Amino acid sequence: MIREITRPDFASFWPTFSAIIQAQETYALDPDMTQQDAFSLWCGSTLNAYAYVENDAVLGIYYIKPNGMGPSQHICNCGYMVASEARGKGIARLLCQHSQDMALERGFKAMQFNSVVSTNEVAVTLWQKLGFSIVGTIPKAYKHARLGLVDSYVMYKWL
């Protein structure tokens, strides 16, 4: 059900991706980016990206990439998205668990999220349940569409 993403997978997931970045509540991405730019950013050559597929529908995606180079190359970074109609079913949890397995397989020792919007309580709580800690708080780091400037968290787990 979770497999390497293809370009058609990404295209079929694009309405969700686009809605998420346009909402400006969770991701620090340009809300007006094109599908091509998004594909490069999420599935480009230095990344690995996966899709959660059920009955031919792409319900979730994630990427994994190094968060640093050289002396920090043991830390990876991931990002996850789930289609709105598929939320609350544990797909984000499955994706995160899968990404941790992939991380270990690729030799990473830790996983870091650089910008978890503090008001995204569902995500913060889920990452904490999965063993991540808030190791930093960036004040007024995110201009939330409804709430204005809010803090972002750096979250981290030694795998």
Place this chain on the structure above:
Amino acid sequence: MIREITRPDFASFWPTFSAIIQAQETYALDPDMTQQDAFSLWCGSTLNAYAYVENDAVLGIYYIKPNGMGPSQHICNCGYMVASEARGKGIARLLCQHSQDMALERGFKAMQFNSVVSTNEVAVTLWQKLGFSIVGTIPKAYKHARLGLVDSYVMYKWL
């Protein structure tokens, strides 16, 4: 004395750049990267880079770039390097002050350093003097050449 960097500036500074990344004590960069890769990383199209020049010698360099996109595009990120023979003369301070001016000129509201190695006391102290706070501590984020795994700080200043 501080001006936009040129390709010859970068080439003349390369021995310092190379020594700094090979030391593996301060920067999370591949110690074996080529000059061309380093130029792209430091002076590529999405960045602005500057050089501190004295008597035709490039003694320091820095870059400034956005640290996030969309809802976080008000935060910039910078990196600084000073030639070993020119340290202790206030050049890093000058570069950082210049970068803060440039940041405001370009419309940034805050500056974030994502990976200040905790054992790099000279840098940590200088950034604190210049108004930056430690807003995060990433455990065992940096494999220091002499000290092994050490923490990195996220440092931040609202401009």
